[in-house]
Amino acid sequence: MxxxxxxxxxxxxxxxxxxxxxxxxxxxxxxYNSEKAVADLIAFRLVTDSEQDEKIFTYNPLVSKHALPNRKL
The missing domain is CATH 1.20.5 (Single alpha-helices involved in coiled-coils or other helix-helix interfaces)
Structure with missing residues (x-):
């Protein structure tokens, strides 16, 4: 036993x-270390910004890409 x-x-x-x-x-x-965490935060920020820009251009035909001069597309 x-x-x-x-x-x-x-x-x-x-x-x-x-x-x-x-x-x-x-x-x-x-x-996982702080260097990888910073890289992931930057990537997350870039992806969410581009998704928001796509939504603006898709749903509002009056907004053109030139309406947001400070954003990189």
Whole structure:
């Protein structure tokens, strides 16, 4: 018969394996640093700005690309 500590260890390792399998963030999060975070924030900002500009041009025919001189398209 196995001891309770061995059963607990088996259960903990199976939970850990399941967590790594189901939550992919646990794989890349330990390597994530501030440099990558800044790059992701810049990319997020650029994508959201371009999506907002597309919505303006799509839904309002009176607004042209020249109406927003300070925005890079």
């Amino acid at each position: 196995s001891s309770p500590s061995k059963n607990r260890f088996k259960k903990q390792t199976s939970y850990k394996r399941l967590m790594y399998k189901r939550l992919s963030v646990t794989k890349w999060l330990p390597d």
